[in-house]
Amino acid sequence: MAESRSTSTSTSKARSPKATPTPTTDGTPRRAVVVGGNRIPFARAGGPYVRASNQDMLTAALDGLVARFGLAGERIGSVAGGAVLKHSKDFNLTREAVLGSALSPETPAYDVQMACATGMEAIVGLSNKIRLGQLESGIAGGVDSTSDAPIVVSDALRTILLDLSRAKTAQQKLAAVARIRPNHLAPSAPTTGEPRTGLSMGEHQALTTAAFGISREAQDELAMASHHNLAAAYDAGFFDDLLTPYRKLTRDQNLRPDTSAEKLAKLKPVFGTQLETPATMTAGNSTPLSDGASTVLLASDEWAAERGLPVLATVVDAEAGATDFVHGRDGLLMAGAHAVPRLLARNGLTLQDFDFYEIHEAFASTVLCNLAIWESEEYCRERLGLDGALGPIDRSKLNVHGSSLAAGHPFAATGGRIVASLAKMLAEKGPGSRGLISVCAAGGQAVVAILEAA
């Protein structure tokens, strides 16, 4: 099933006789649809994927998708994906994963990186190309391994080694080597610290949590709901066609179906312990470091129809946001709250016009601070330039099949997890149903998007 067989598409008018068709553009955007998705269960750092590389996991997720939708040997328009913690040797991570997969080796691929919004950005970019008619099909992917994270040598040693590689004479080489000191040899592993502030993501969120006065109980309640909702979704078979087991893991390793408010209340706070206000953020209401990969199959209606594939949802629109966290003006993880009103305005919608809300649970308090912003008359007026508050949402529509607190959060894989799940939820809910996604990211960024049942 090569793409060249799709002779009946509406965009195949101007075609040269021999070349494999690249669809022409007539300037009219069309729909980009989500056909489905596939991910591997998410593992905890140091868990069953401890020896698996980003490329291993992305290929596994990709091959599961290929198997599910019969794409073996298919030339997909483009595969876009990425990882946040990336080895320098993985400069072409996604293309290498494609070459190792069952897809046609003529499938092009490119890497995307936007911290934890990498998966979302890959999906939005491919959707736009499909809408423009540049692509008929695309696969968005994301993967991260905190177990197989790159370790780099110190900057001092790196400078010396680079000088050494440029040295021509034995004397120059000796002089370079002689500069190496024992303390240069300590390796540095990546951290979740913001490069400009030195504060970890958790410490940043703790500042925002304190500023909005989010209680420990509210955070634990959200965390508990995440676990219970995810467990219920597994029990109902919701993930049966969204997941391929990997390394003997069949469910997200972090999931604790029997967690309770009492158990969560026992955990010690780990972030914000140096602030004046009581520390509220624990390992229970923060996402754990995780390993995993996800993929989403996107297409034009025609491409899906030709192959008899389902269309679950359309990617309607998306918006990115960013905040000035460096000077303490806004929270590091609040950019989604800033981007949503712009997205709503462009689409003529209110915050209440949705059947599902998927707000990535980087921390329970990230979600709760987002909601607090939208409910705050003052914040919406003064910081977002709105006429008033966006208002509250129906909490029973929030992260209904669980989110990152329960599933885990392999950074770049989270966007694909959310989009595939939400697309399926919308298809089940039926025509006219609509979902809102918000995924925050390091660097004070976020990508938000609207999906509708196809």
Place this chain on the structure above:
Amino acid sequence: MTAARPEPVVVALAGVPSLGGLYARGVAGSVRPGRSRTVRSDDLPRTRLHVGGVSPDPAHLTDYQRLVGETGSDVLPAGFVHVLAFPVATALMVRGEFPLPLLGMVHLANHVEQRRPLTVTDELDIEVHAEGLAAHRSGVSVDLVATVRADDDVAWVGRSTYLAKGYQLSDGDAADDDRPRESPDAPTAPPTADAPLAPTARWRLAADTGRRYAAVSGDQNPIHTNPLAAKAFGFPRAIAHGMYTAARALAEVGPRARGEAFTWDVTFAKPVLLPSTVDVRIADDGAGHAFRVWSSRSGRTHLEGAVRPLP
């Protein structure tokens, strides 16, 4: 303060002096037997040391920018210009006519006016003089003023206030001195200034912070590089260079927020002992960006200051 001073005597140096040699002279001068611990307000030399044609070294600039967190731009960070002028100021302080000892001098405050940007291709004229000898509750303070010109135009002026502990001003009047002068070992900030603030950043300063800044700045004062030497001057451990912490704050304000022409003020309260972790707040205060650095453990202020646009 300078009005009554006689004509300055400009002494031209052939080039920027080497700090190593200056320190040797400074150490010798500081322990000179019979050195008087009482000085008069007109004891300051009329000398202005001048060095022309100073060409910034790109590799040196890069090392500085990396260390303090500046982007590798061709524009010289205001703190880098201070580093270029520092040997000239040191040369002035080790001359026999200078009434205070180099060794053990404490940096109290620093004020920089960056009037226009300087770049790596500019040829700089650096002139340094001393003024404002003043009584301080634990010694005598003095201002070293560096003026940096490019194309005969004053682009940068830096005023560094240093304290010689244990000295006395025989004819001084501390009351007419309105600049903030805090002793490094006295409880400085009033309680309100130590009220809890949300940090915007946290710096983990390693034990070798002083040695790394010394390597780039040339300021090899042993209180920054050697714990034993620091003990000899009354500090339990080596202390961070004030200008390193101030330069990091300036870098974090960032090029957009500070603009091309700005003032950069800092007052050093309590020295930062190495290693340590400090909380930092850098925020828009309406008139520019104010910054404060305090101990993550005790909450005591280490330094505070502001970066404000110049009209």
